[in-house]
Amino acid sequence: MQLRISWPAGNLTATVAEDTPTARALTKALPLTSTAHTWGKEVYFDTGVSVSRETDAREVVDPGTVAFWTDGDALALPYGPTPISRGTECRLASPCNVLGSVDGDAGVLATVRDGDPIRVELIDE
Template identity: 80%
Template structure:
């Protein structure tokens, strides 16, 4: 499944794996939310509530599309967060892994706290 994430200064697409969380997210697309930033991570509420999956991780690669179950939010890290050790992308807590951004995740640096974010399915 491919999604498009748009904000006032840009957009990225992401390719998502077929996981229980991805299926739950698909049911609410398109969605609009308000962006939050935390270090070099963008996250936003989805209105979806799911359980933590067995392969959830806290330290991920830049550009990982993660789902933060504690906040019902998509988490999009592109660099260090306030709790990172060195240059790693350390999320607030273990998150479900959904897939990866297509293209340069550093484009997320143009997202500002409070920006409107839209997530929609990309037509196959």
């Protein structure tokens, strides 16, 4: 399944798995609009969706990973180091459910500003 994530200065698409409890819960909530927050080179925002941490949740992920932060009911989109990273890794605040990845260069997320409105919608296939 593909998502479009947009904010005032840009947008991106992401491919996510359809067969996880988190993905199914998120899909039911789309489209959604939220307020972006930045934390180092990570953008995250509330989804209004509450799910449990899955058994394969990870704290260190690749840049461009689409992750669901269960502790904050938020999507987390890391594109580089966060304040708790070691070196150049993308370390999330706590283990997150991995949903998929950004299509193309996740560096475009650097144009998201704290407080920007952000919208997530399903792309019709």
